[in-house]
C-alpha cells in the first residue's frame with residue numbers, strides 16, 4: 001500500500017514492530033513462551049490462551065447466514081459464561097488485547113487476531129498472513145463452540161458450519177492443540193489433580209512441548225506415546241481429539257507426523273483462514289506486508305513562523321548498521337527541496353528475530369526534537385536517500401498534509417480543567433470543515449470517534465503570513481483528541497501533542 005494510510009499504517013506497526021525500539025510491548029507477554037500473566041509454574045501460558053480465545057471467538061461463525069466469526073464477541077460476559085467457554089483464558093486474553101489498541105485504528109477483533117499471530121510466530125510457528133479490518137460485534141453471537149463430550153458427527157457438522165471440511169477440522173484442531181492443554185478446574189471430568197509443583201493449575205498438556213509450535217502433537221499421537229487428555233484421557237466420552245484425529249484413518253495426522261514442514265504450512269493456511277473468518281459484510285484489508293521504508297509518528301506543529309516536523313523513518317530489514325547515512329529530502333510549496341541527515345534512533349525486530357528494522361529520527365536522537373521548517377514554505381512530501389539510493393515510493397513521495405495542524409498558541413483557560421485548542425489552517429487551503437475528533441469508546445468497548453466541528457473564525461486570525469487560527473474551547477483538555485479536516489472532499493486527521501503544560505490563555 002501507499003503511505004500514508006492511517007489504518008494500514010497502524011495495523012502494519014502493530015503487526016511488525018514487535019520488539020525493541022518503538023515496538024509495542026505486547027510480545028513480551030509471550031516471551032519466553034511459557035509466560036503467564038497470573039504467575040509462573042502454573043502449567044499455563046498466555047500464548048495458549050490467546051490462540052484458544054481467537055478460535056472460540058471465531059467458532060460461532062455460520063457460513064450459511066453469515067453471522068458470527070472473529071468479531072471479539074467473546075469479550076461479552078454472556079459469551080464467557082457459557083459452558084462452551086469455561087475458564088478464565090478469555091478474560092485474560094481480552095485484558096491483554098487492550099495493550100495493542102494504542103491507536104483508534106485497531107478494533108478489539110483485530111487485536112484478538114494479532115495476539116494469536118504474535119503467539120504463533122513468537123513461539124516457533126510459521127508466519128501467518130495477517131489482514132486487518134475486523135469489526136467489533138455489538139452483542140454476543142449465537143453459541144456454537146464445539147465441546148469435548150460431543151460426538152464426531154456433531155464436530156464434523158460444527159466445523160462445516162464454521163466453514164471447514166473434515167480434513168481441515170483435523171488440521172485446525174492439531175494446529176491449535178500443539179499449544180496448551182486441559183485444566184483440572186474447569187474440566188474435572190477430564191483431568192485429575194496432578195499434585196505437580198511445576199503445574200499448579202493441573203494442566204494435562206496436549207503434547208510434551210506445549211508452549212511451542214511443533215508437530216509433536218502428531219508424532220506422539222501416531223507413535224502411540226501421546227498423553228493428550230483428549231486422546232488418552234480416562235474418560236473416553238471426552239476423547240474428542242482421538243475421534244477427530246482418527247476420523248480419516250489417520251491419513252492427515254500421519255502426514256503431519258512425517259513432516260514438520262507440511263504441518264507448519266498447513267497450520268499457516270488454516271490459522272490465517274480461522275482469523276479471516278468474519279461476519280458477512282466485513283471487508284478485510286489485503287494481507288499486510290511491511291513497508292520497506294516507512295515514516296512513522298509524523299506530526300507537525302505550528303510554532304510562530306516555524307513548522308516543527310516530528311517523526312521517524314523505519315528501514316525494514318536493510319541490515320543493522322547504525323552508521324549508514326540516511327538523508328531526508330522534503331519538497332516545499334515554493335518548489336524548493338530541503339534536506340537533513342537523520343539520526344540513528346534504534347533497532348527493532350519481529351517474527352522471533354527473523355526480521356529487523358533500523359529507525360532514524362527526523363532530528364536528534366532524544367526522540368523529541370523536531371526539524372524546524374519555514375512555515376511559509378511548508379512541506380508537501382518527503383523522500384529519503386539511504387546509502388545513496390532514493391526511496392520515494394516509486395516516485396510518489398511520502399505525502400505530508402500541512403494544510404492544518406495544531407498550533408502552539410493553544411492554551412489552558414483554567415488549568416487543568418479547560419483549554420483552547422488552536423488549529424492553524426494554511427491560507428488558500430479552504431477546508432470544508434475543521435473539527436476535533438474525540439476518541440472514546442461506547443458502552444461495549446467499541447472505539448468511537450466523535451467529530452466536534454470548529455466554527456470558522458469570523459475575522460481571520462493570522463499567526464504568520466501563511467497560517468490563520470481556528471479555535472475551539474474544550475472543557476477537558478486531557479481528553480483524547482485528534483484534529484480532522486475535510487479538504488477537497490477528503491478527510492485528513494492529525495494528532496495533538498497533549499497540551500497539558502501549555503501556558504494559561506491571556507485574559
Ligand code: HEM
Pocket residue numbers: 044045047048049051052055086087089146147148149155172173175176177179180181182183184186187240274
Ligand atoms: C472439536 C474441537 C475442539 C475441542 C472439543 C476442544 C477442546 C478443548 C479443551 C477441552 C481445552 C481445555 C481448555 C482449558 O482447560 O482451559 C482446549 C484447550 C485448547 N484448545 Fe481446543 N478444542 C477444539 C478445537 C480447537 C481449535 C480448532 C483450536 C485452535 C486452532 C484450539 C485451541 C486450543 C488451545 C490453544 C488450547 C489450550 C488452552 C490453554 O492451555 O490455556 N482448540 N481445547
